[in-house]
Each structure stands twice: as structure tokens, then as C-alpha cells.
Amino acid sequence: METKNDKKANKNNVDEEVKKKQEMPQNKKKNEKKELSIEDKLKETESKLLRTLAELENQRRRFEKETKEAFEFGGFNFARETLALLDNLQRARVSIKNDEILKNSKDLEKFLKNIEVIEKDLISIFEKNSIKKIKCLKEKFNPNLHQAILEVENEKEEPGIIIQEIQPGYMFGERLLRPSFVAVSKKKTPVSKEKNEKK
Numbered sequence: 203m204e205t206k207n208d209k210k211a212n213k214n215n216v217d218e219e220v221k222k223k224q225e226m227p228q229n230k231k232k233n234e235k236k237e238l239s240i241e242d243k244l245k246e247t248e249s250k251l252l253r254t255l256a257e258l259e260n261q262r263r264r265f266e267k268e269t270k271e272a273f274e275f276g277g278f279n280f281a282r283e284t285l286a287l288l289d290n291l292q293r294a295r296v297s298i299k300n301d302e303i304l305k306n307s308k309d310l311e312k313f314l315k316n317i318e319v320i321e322k323d324l325i326s327i328f329e330k331n332s333i334k335k336i337k338c339l340k341e342k343f344n345p346n347l348h349q350a351i352l353e354v355e356n357e358k359e360e361p362g363i364i365i366q367e368i369q370p371g372y373m374f375g376e377r378l379l380r381p382s383f384v385a386v387s388k389k390k391t392p393v394s395k396e397k398n399e400k401k
Contacts, residue, residue, distance in 0.1 A: 274375060275374065275375070275377065277331065277374075278374055278377065278379070281328075281331070281333050281372075281374050281379055282379055282380065284324075284328075285372060285379065285380055287324070288321065288324050288325070288328075289369070291317065291320060291321050291324070292321065294317065295314060295317045295318065295321070298310070298313065298314065298317075299314060328372070332374060332375045333372055333373070333374050333379060334372065334373050335370050335371070335372055336348075336370065336371040336372060336373060336381075336382045338364045338367055338370075338371070338382045338384055339364055339365075339366075339367055340359075340363060340364065340365075341363070341364050342362055342363060342364075343362045343363070343364055343384070343386050346378070347371060347378065347381060347382060348364065348371065348381055348382045348383075348384050349371075349381040349382065349383050349384070350384060350385070350386045351368050351383050351384065351385060352385045352386070353385070353386050353387070353388040354366070354385050354386070354387060354388065355387075355388055355389070355390040355391070356387035356388070356390070357390055359387040360387070361386075361387055361388050361389050362386060362387065362388075363386065363387045364382075364384045364385070364386055364387075365385055365386070365387050366384065366385035367382055367383075367384055368383040368384060368385060369382065369383040370382055371383070
């Protein structure tokens, strides 16, 4: 007859065998890793090194691109704000020139010439820093460079041609700093059509 101790011993032996069977695949995996040849290890290390070098190269290129863009377009917002200064200077010149009280002043011409000198200096500074005015009069309307404020009926020009510049636009290098606000020509609608549409 089996005693309680014998039963326990048998059960322990069975448990140990089950554990060994379960651990065997894990041990095999460990042994397989240990059994990698030096050549395989070298190939694995070489591929890791190549991936790391590729990542470093991509990071270097990204950094160079960001640095170049920061250098080229770092003053973009400053340039946009400075345009308001030029606009206000031009408006002031026109306003002073048309003022009825100041028209009779002896020094008006000197004052206007001084404003023009400041305006020319500012435009010169813009051009030195790659800020250029967009030419638009008599050009075909381009939505990437121009913003149409009004359409004017015009028989002399074909539709879509800019006939008036309301506010000048500027480029900052290859980027649009501000679009030109313009008036664009359109075909004159016949009078008979207008009357029919109103009815």
C-alpha cells in the first residue's frame, strides 16, 4: 500500500517533470541565442550600425533644412509688420498733399520730398532683404499673388486683367508676404439683359 508520503513523493516527481517540460522550450530559445555564430552577430551589429547612421544622416539633413529656413525666413513676420509702416507713410504723403490748409504752405514741397526720401530708403532696405513688390497692373489675375477687391466693367481689356492696384503686394524671397489688392476687369453686361434680370 502507498503511504501518504509515497503519494506526495510521486506527486512532486510528476510536478517536477511537468516543470522541466515547460522550461525546455525556453531553455532551447536561450541556447539558440547563445548558439548564434560570430558572423551572425557581426551581421546583426552591422545592420544596427547602418540604421543608426541613416537616422543620424536624416536628422542632420532635417536640422540643416530648418536652419536654412530660419535664416531665410526668420524675418518674415517682421517684414510683414514693416509693410504697415510703408503703407502708413504713403497714405500720410497723399493725405498731406491733398489737405486744403497745407496746400498754401511754402514748406509743403520740402516736407513731401523728405517723406519721399524716407519712403525710397525703406523700399531700398526691402529690396536688399529680398522683399520685392509684386507687379500687377495690366497682368492676368493670379489668385496666388492677387486678391480681387472689385470687378470693373471694361470694354478695352479682356476679362481677368488687373486694371487698378488698390494696395501693393510683396514677396519675401519665394514666399508671398502679402497679396496685391486689385480691381479686375470684367465684360460689360448688355443693358437688355440687365433689365430682364431686374424683372
